[in-house]
Amino acid sequence: MTAVLSVDGLHVDFQLPGAVVNAVRGVDLEVHPGEVLALVGESGSGKSVTAASILGLLPGTARVTAGSIRFEGNELVGLPDKRLNVFRGAGIGMIFQDPVTSLDPSFTIGSQLGDTARLHLKVSRDAAREVGHTWLDRVGIADPERVLRSYPHELSGGMRQRVMIALAGLSGPKLLIADEPTTALDATVQKQILDLLLDLTGETGTAVLLITHDFGVVSHTSSRVAVMRAGAIVEVGETAQVLGAPEHPYTRILIDSVPAIGQRHAVAGQERRLLSATPHTGRVQLSDRTAAPRPDTGEPILELAGVAKEFAIGGLGTGRHKTTVRAVDDVTLSVRRGEIFGLIGESGSGKSTLARLAGGLLPLTAGRINFDGTDVTAVDKHDLRRRFQYVFQDATTALNPRIKVGDQITRPLLRLGKASSRKQAAQLTSRALDLVGLSAGYADRYPREFSGGQRQRISIARAIALEPDLLILDEPTSALDVSTQATILNLLLDLKDELDLTYLFIGHNLAVIEFVCDRIGVLKQGSLIETFEADDLFAADRQPATRALLDAVLPLGAPLTTKD
């Protein structure tokens, strides 16, 4: 069988002022008709860049310096835009990593689908609309008519992701490149979308290049896997083969790092760690903070009582009727000192909002919040900020695009008195970056010069550098490959033990939640429907909503290799 796509010795460089970044250094890939090839690998290893270069859509600063990309025998490297357009869409379809910004905000979904349909299928306006309708149906959208009339901002993240798939699938491409198409989705929606991709390959023989870091997704969907690291492919093979018997050491590390439900007790001893990752213990201490006499563990550090939050939309002067959205509804909850409290719930259930409320970042509509015994609305904010930190959900927007990442870490250190001098702050910054697996040399880059996962780690570094007593982590590892994720999780655990920290951990990867957390709370439409010990996740008396989340977890097809 001849490959639809073959990539040979691809090299891609970024020209930065005063430096060259070799993002891709010799990638070789083949994708065959009808197969799903999963591309996994370290965050920042060049997956997205490889994908973009196939379609000739690299950013202006990037250049293919060597190698060839052949699609159905046609060389794509060096082709002018006009010639590439022949292959784009009809030949190769692409689903980008970030669905939120990838749809045109000024046109309705119907118009965007219709344009694509008319371009590739050469049909009339009405027929194009029909095609759009059918495709929305196919990607599992319940009311296609409404969605056709909607603008992107009026849809939820999952819906937008599905629209992207419809857009890419509609022209019937021979090859579909999907860059982390399910990262932002909760487990239920994720499963739907993957099944849809599988349908496509089955029906039309479309080949899929699926970039992901979720091994559940890999084993559920792909027939072959390619593993990428530091700009090059290190291993390719049948999925079962690679997952079952990885050859390359890095692949092995990756597989070992995959969190699986029930892993919590895989290791004996009271210190729970993911063994695949290099242990940090012994060197996690950032500053010379001596472990103060440990206050009694078990005391509540954060207490929420009857907390509610309503958002007002519209009202006087905006020309819209005033409506309110009740994002958090009468939540009562307490987080104990030294524990890791997990918060789960479907997308939009109010997890992030609750987290913001806890630190006094949003005014309360009702209820009361105590931090370490004092009301957060009354407490000295300066003191609160030193002891209470966040890792925000969206690392891209939580970083200031115009400030070098080093400064973004240094400034709060100085401001909150963690460092007494510039020099000390800089040292702490390098330590923190180092701990999250980024070298200090990254400090003078701007956020947009990082990959998605790298940005997320910077956010984490920024928060842990402050060594807060309570750290809220809002889906902190969603964009990380499993090995990096393991490293980060271990780091967090180390830090917690060392410094006696408390975490509020928000996530949708139940394996991770189960592994990391001590107790778990489930949110549904703003209400906390239950809380339980992590060990009781699978208890029979779980609420239906919790159960639904559990059911959608993709199992790893291959048995886990455990280290002996």
Added chain:
Amino acid sequence: MVRQILWRLVNLVPLLFVISLLVFFISQAGPADPIKDVLSQKMSAEQIEQIRQAYGLDQPAWSQYLHWLRDMFTNGGGISLSVRSPVSGIVYPAFLNTLILGAATVVVTVVLGVLIGFVSGIRHGRLVDRAAMLFVQIGSNLPIYWFGLIIIWLTAVWRNWLPAGGMHDLRGDGGFGDLLLHLIAPAFAASLVSMLIVARFVRAAVIESAQSDYIRTYRSQGFGRAAILGKHIGRNILPPIVNTTGLTVGSVITGVVFVETIFSWPGLGSVLLNAIAGSDYPVIQSGILLVAVTFVIVNLITDVLLDLLNPRLRHS
């Protein structure tokens, strides 16, 4: 939407009231004296006093202000102090002329500014870009006194292509075509300043749009350059265009004074200048109120248009 418009219109009332107060008392604060200015050159003190009484200028300022306010509502601004003619007859026609020139200027600004900005933006960094930006930069920084004269001498005296000034050919019948012909040079000259701003904004918006993720999506689907540029970038840069256009309208209306002088355009600029010089309060105040109302209305239209253009803000 309707409520928003109504709300803004309600807001207008205190705004205009403050403007009127401000204008009135600022013009009174100066040392100028309407009667002295206009007539004093050739008149004695008693004569001046006599006229002052006749015009009611011996009354305290607040009472004059109230008078004028009443006039504003009853007869469109009262009587001009310097020429004893109804203010409405002086200000409104001139304002209409300024509006005509202003509208033409805005049209030229937008058409040329958008065109240049667009071409520059899509040819970002190339020669065309540099040349186009240089062109608008030069244009907007040419002293109008100098450039206006050069235009007149080139187009009217050296070559008889365009009229030398004014709004109508006094020998002709003054049709619409004639008006357009007279508009070309002053509208072009007046548009140069704002053209730079519009062009720069459009250019920046095009560059930004072109690098945006959704344009990348279109490209990945194999849309041709022209289709992407024309339809999608075009639509997405409309809001900044509308916004900057709204912003320039104010400057155009108050800023055409110099252009009006050089091109003998019978607009509000010279009326205001004369009135200011003669401390002709009723004329000054009515004129500025008109400008203010126009500006606020343009702002309102801009905001409404922006809402209509931006689906994220639109009421669904």
Added chain:
Amino acid sequence: ACGGNSGGGSAAAADSKPRDGGTLIVGQYQEVTQFDPNRQYSWETWRIDRNIYETLVNEDLSSPTGVPKIVPGLATSWTVSPDATTYTFTLRQGVKFTDGTPFDAAAVQFNVRRFIDPTFEYYDKVSAATMSLVYGDLKSFDVVDANTVKYTFKHPFLDYLRQIPNSGNAASGIFSPEALKKYGQDGLADHPVGTGPFTFQERVRGDHTTLVRNADYWGARPHLDKVIFKPIGDDQSRVAALRSGAVDLISRVPPDSVASLEKAGYAVPENKGVPQIIYYNFNYTNKFLQNKKVRQAIIQAVDRKTLAEKIYKGYAEAATSIINQGNEAYDASAVDYPYDPSAAKKLIAEAGYQPGQISFNILSDTTGQPTAEFIQQQLKAVGITASVQSFEWITYGTRSANLKPEDGLNLGEWGYVAPNWVKIAHGYSVAGRDGDKYSDTSADTLKAIDTAAYNADAGKSKELWQAAAQSWAKDATIFPLLSFNRYYAVSSRVGGFVWPQQDHYDLSQVWVAD
């Protein structure tokens, strides 16, 4: 056509024959004020108004040289009492206002009562104030019979006849009483009705005023069917309008454009008898200028001849007396103080000032700016520091009406054919500014001016006024500078245009080529 023909006649269309019909477009340098003769001011306004309204007597404006002769206007004849206090006019019969109402003694009475009789229903304070410039000494007005009216003044007023048709402000043009009744005190300004050769058609403010030929005019038929006056404030734009053919005639030609206009075939007539003078007023609230020696030093420090000949390239004459070159009493040999910088330095020292100690502002409009800068340079040479502030003419009006103590000189531009100009000028520039307090011989000057003003002997008039002017000049209370001798530029389409020795012109005998 070649320019520079002395005497002020337009040779431009000399070869074309007079032709009836056609439109003349005049480019004026200012927006006109209002077409109410008793309230109007500014020369440009009168240049329009005098075509609409006529006066009892008129001036013969058909000759480019010599003081215009007084000729019959709405009055066919008149007598002046020997003591020059009583003027009796026999009115022209059969004349109608353009609204159809008759012109008669009652109409004249209505006009006069409007500005002298506070008991009159149509009395108007504004008109009264404006008209007092000429009629301030009017004792009574009488209607003798339907065609005869009589004006009686308190004092001999030899110049009255000359004042009647001669006006920038306080115009004696006769309007239709019916029009005033119909349109009201303020309405006449926009609905002017007179008896003149042209009838008002429309005024579009800021843009143009159109007059059309009065078909029922009692006098000779005007050649033109239509005259349009268009204000073009900017000097260069006005010249451009002329050169592009948009207008046929412009006033106030910038001196720098004279040569190029002539070269391009436009007539820029020269007139050395313009009844106008550019002068500087002294500000008597300025402490330096209260000293006569300083004022005299200023006059002696400035070389007016060089200013006229070099800076203005000979398009101006130096003026050394307040009596302007077009005045009936003009005396070319009268000199207040001659150019003598060393004498000026000495005077300053005598006044007790070191070089550089005296400083003040010179206020000027932009047209006069070169003059101001020239003066400034010359004053610098004798140790006086002057700073120039120059404004557009409208802003200048405000500024110069509100002088501050640090202001020294401010520009003036005025003048008359009638010799009582001396009195008017003295009243405005000196007496009205408390200048008499700071002059050594003010008593003599006032006496001399009164003697001349109340003199009833026409033969002695010129001599008396000259004496008054000389007496005044000794005090150095005003600083005469120069008079321009180019003012109008005329397209070659235009025939019959004459620039007489007056501040306006007669359009009734002008024609345009096809």
Added chain:
Amino acid sequence: MTVVAPPRLRRSAAARFVRNREALLGLIVLVVIVGISVLAPWLAPHDPNAGDPENVLNPIGAAGHLLGTDDQGRDVLSRLLYGGRGALVVATVAVAIATVIGTLLGLAGAFAGRRTSGVLMRVIDLLFAFPVILVALSLAAIVQPGPGVLIGTVIFGAVPYVTRIVFAEAKIEREKDYVEAARSLGASEPAILLTEVLPNLVSSVVIYGTSLVGINIVFTASLSALGLGIQPPNPDWGRMISEGAKVLVTGSPGVATFPAVAILLVALAFNWLGDGLRDVLNP
């Protein structure tokens, strides 16, 4: 996990600035013009105010007068060298002040409560609607016509624009997560405005500010021509243009054209400099 050491970036602002040829050109032009203005007393061949009635309107290249003389017989070259002093100082100082004020107002407006920002923006609308000419005339009546009037007028005219631009952009920035992040990292509100949001607006502000400098040099020139600014006979480009306009088409075009070109050059230089600064501030 092994950390691949990233390449170190050479990010010196100066280096980036120098790479931008236009910006460098702009800077050089400005330095030269400022230098000339400062050194005018030593460079000028003649007293710029000394008229010479015998040598009025000499043509370009006349003996002793490289660029000819004006209608008072003053040396055009000398006046040109001196003439930039007022314009440069006035325009840069005024625009700088206006930019600072406008930026602060816009930022404050965007981050203030709805009511405060509503009132602020209505006041800005009001300033917009107020003819600048009237402001200039009133100012001239209160203080002496001169640089003060020009600076005041330019500030008055420019503040509303800068405020509106900054307000609009800051409102967008306000909604971004990094602001909230900064808040959670202990930044005070003023610190958020000045150290977090401002860097994101700086490129717009710089572009706008530098455009304004050029435009206002031209504008103040027109005001000077109305008699509200720099007073004669002191040489000033704006005045030179309006005075030179008298002879622009009558055989001495240089008198007005040289200063017009000078103004144009300065304005362009500022524009280029702005583009360069934008690149430096916005890598």
